[in-house]
Amino acid sequence: MDVIEVEGGYPIQGTITVEGAKNSALKLMAATIMAPGVTTLTNVPNIADVHVMGKVLKALGAKIDVLDEHTLAIDTSAVDKWETPYSLVSQMRASTAVMGPLISRFGKAIVAMPGGCNIGARKIDMHILGLEALGVHFEIDHGNIHATTPDGLTGSTVLLNFASVGATENLMMASVFAKGTTVIDNAAREPEIVDLANMLNEMGACIKGAGSPLIEIEGVSKLHPVTHRVVGDRIEAGTFAAIGAIAGGPVTVKGFDPVHLGLVLKKFDQMGIDITYEEDGITVSRTADLMPVDIQTLPFPGFPTDMQAQTMALLALAKGSCVVTENVFENRFMFASEIQRMGANITIEGHHAIVRGVPAYSGAEVQASDLRAGAALVIAGLVADGTTVVSNIHHIDRGYEKFVEKLQSLGAVARRTTRPDEDVFAD
Ligand code: EPZ
Numbered sequence: 001m002d003v004i005e006v007e008g009g010y011p012i013q014g015t016i017t018v019e020g021a022k023n024s025a026l027k028l029m030a031a032t033i034m035a036p037g038v039t040t041l042t043n044v045p046n047i048a049d050v051h052v053m054g055k056v057l058k059a060l061g062a063k064i065d066v067l068d069e070h071t072l073a074i075d076t077s078a079v080d081k082w083e084t085p086y087s088l089v090s091q092m093r094a095s096t097a098v099m100g101p102l103i104s105r106f107g108k109a110i111v112a113m114p115g116g117c118n119i120g121a122r123k124i125d126m127h128i129l130g131l132e133a134l135g136v137h138f139e140i141d142h143g144n145i146h147a148t149t150p151d152g153l154t155g156s157t158v159l160l161n162f163a164s165v166g167a168t169e170n171l172m173m174a175s176v177f178a179k180g181t182t183v184i185d186n187a188a189r190e191p192e193i194v195d196l197a198n199m200l201n202e203m204g205a206c207i208k209g210a211g212s213p214l215i216e217i218e219g220v221s222k223l224h225p226v227t228h229r230v231v232g233d234r235i236e237a238g239t240f241a242a243i244g245a246i247a248g249g250p251v252t253v254k255g256f257d258p259v260h261l262g263l264v265l266k267k268f269d270q271m272g273i274d275i276t277y278e279e280d281g282i283t284v285s286r287t288a289d290l291m292p293v294d295i296q297t298l299p300f301p302g303f304p305t306d307m308q309a310q311t312m313a314l315l316a317l318a319k320g321s322c323v324v325t326e327n328v329f330e331n332r333f334m335f336a337s338e339i340q341r342m343g344a345n346i347t348i349e350g351h352h353a354i355v356r357g358v359p360a361y362s363g364a365e366v367q368a369s370d371l372r373a374g375a376a377l378v379i380a381g382l383v384a385d386g387t388t389v390v391s392n393i394h395h396i397d398r399g400y401e402k403f404v405e406k407l408q409s410l411g412a413v414a415r416r417t418t419r420p421d422e423d424v425f426a427d
Contacts, residue, residue, distance in 0.1 A: 006381030020230030100173030232256030244284030
């Protein structure tokens with residue numbers, strides 16, 4: 001079992017460049033199904049989830065050339081299957097992002113029902129309701145979703161109950177070839193949605209309004225392959241901003257658009273963290289005490305749920321108390337429970353966490369529950385008294401490329417080690 005060991009108390013400073021966004025790259029890869037031929041994606045993060053999505057595409061008949069560590073040439077000419085295996089969907093629920101593209105290309109799709117995960121039920125009812133409005137018929141059979149379009153795809157107006165990222169993406173991709181116009185109202189506005197819409201338009205789609213709550217898609221007849229650069233990962237950037245903030249920095253984070261972290265950086269400023277803006281990034285440092293601020297996670301441009309744990313790691317050391325409210329996922333306070341092992345004082349009441357600042361963390365053995373919680377535990381370890389050992393770091397590997405190497409380049413005393421799996425029956 002691999003673990004990350006961190007010695008607390010060392011100065012953390014330097015510059016890192018973030019990779020392309022995981023939550024864009026996965027959908028861009030799925031979208032290549034809609035443009036038979038070779039689409040080249042650059043700035044692709046070399047992370048476990050991208051490898052799984054590559055397996056999904058290959059299972060459908062695609063060929064993938066890894067031109068370099070961050071460049072994939074994806075040939076979808078020979079894609080001739082429309083069923084995704086449960087073994088892969090169960091590894092990564094984002095595999096459901098191929099549903100829209102498969103329906104667009106074949107008029108049908110068989111996708112394993114994604115299970116839940118540590119942070120919530122992760123339902124896809126909004127995906128299904130929206131696609132039904134476009135003429136898709138669904139049957140659930142033995143854990144698989146069978147989608148068919150007996151009368152083809154016809155544009156329609158879909159009002160989402162919640163600005164769901166995945167539902168917005170699947171609807172956008174399923175409506176590219178639909179007859180007429182599709183309107184997605186209450187659409188998600190995340191930068192990754194904009195990146196996907198940009199690539200689809202480069203391929204020949206006609207999508208307006210991405211990044212706003214109202215997206216309009218005019219059906220076209222076909223798409224052609226392109227070369228597209230994945231947008232910088234704002235959440236990886238926010239994670240390293242939190243690292244500079246907790247340890248004092250200065251840490252310069254490059255390779256992303258600071259506008260994509262607007263509210264996070266505003267809250268960091270209110271917490272007493274110094275942020276300067278550069279060409280394609282920011283420099284983060286702190287000399288003053290951390291001050292408490294209340295956080296409510298919401299769809300973009302609200303405070304991102306994917307920065308909740310990393311920010312809580314800061315707030316738990318603030319001079320005072322605050323409330324963190326998680327409005328996006330129903331079970332995303334696992335970090336809050338785990339960080340208590342390091343001395344944090346956090347009380348969870350439903351989807352609120354009352355955070356009472358403590359003077360310091362003490363190093364401990366802790367477990368990652370999802371990739372952001374895992375990163376947040378390492379962040380806490382950087383300033384803890386003694387050694388922190390984070391296990392279940394496969395969660396971190398899903399979304400952070402070379403996480404330990406990047407920490408080491410900033411001066412952290414951190415290492416990845418392998419522990420023999422415990423022989424539970426050993427006497
Ligand atoms: C994407 O998940 C991201 N994952 C998540 O990042 C991110 O936290 C989330 O968007 C919100 O920003 C990828 O892009 C691969 P949602 P997604 O649909 O699309 C409920 C990370 O750490 N819901 O906006 O699944 C859902 O259960 C990951 O990188 C329904 O009830 O998010 C959740 O509570 C974690 N029915 C909420 O809405 C539906 O049909 C938001 O989900 C769809 C969603």
